[in-house]
Amino acid sequence: MSLRSQRRMAAEILKAGEGRIWIDPERIEDVELAISREEIRRLIHEGAIRKLQKKGVSRARARILHEKRKKGRRRGPGSRQGAKGARLPRKKAWMIRIRAQRRRLRELRDKRIITRSVYRRLYIMAGSGAFRSVAAMERYISAHNLRRRR
Secondary structure (H helix, E strand, O other): OOOHHHHHHHHHHHOOOHHHEEEOHHHHHHHHHOOOHHHHHHHHHHOOEEEOOOOOOOOHHHHHHHHHHHOOOOOOHHHOOOOHHHHOOHHHHHHHHHHHHHHHHHHHHHOOOOOHHHHHHHHHHHHOOOOOOHHHHHHHHHHOOOOOOO
């Protein structure tokens, strides 16, 4: 005999799809004889009918890829979508650059490697975008002999 009506009733009672209803193969005869919802509920209580767990999507592969990306792998030009300015906005890039330059200028001033007047001049230059990086600023300082003479 078909168990379609029993499976349908059990699905409604357990609030799951018919595909997630498990019927104990040992107790098929008992389930066949159950024709009312009350009998189905009793079989559920006894454990002859159960609701199977939902199938999930494993995150294992995603975790592995995430670890690789943290190490800097899989980030080459072929993996990139979006323009340079979309991946790191120009403003954010500027903020990172100018903060590094100003931090370095403060260090040089506090260690008395440059004078306060040189510090002020370089600070204004940095703010106007004269230096691409801290290294470029250091090269400028060396090239123009702006270090304090002992």
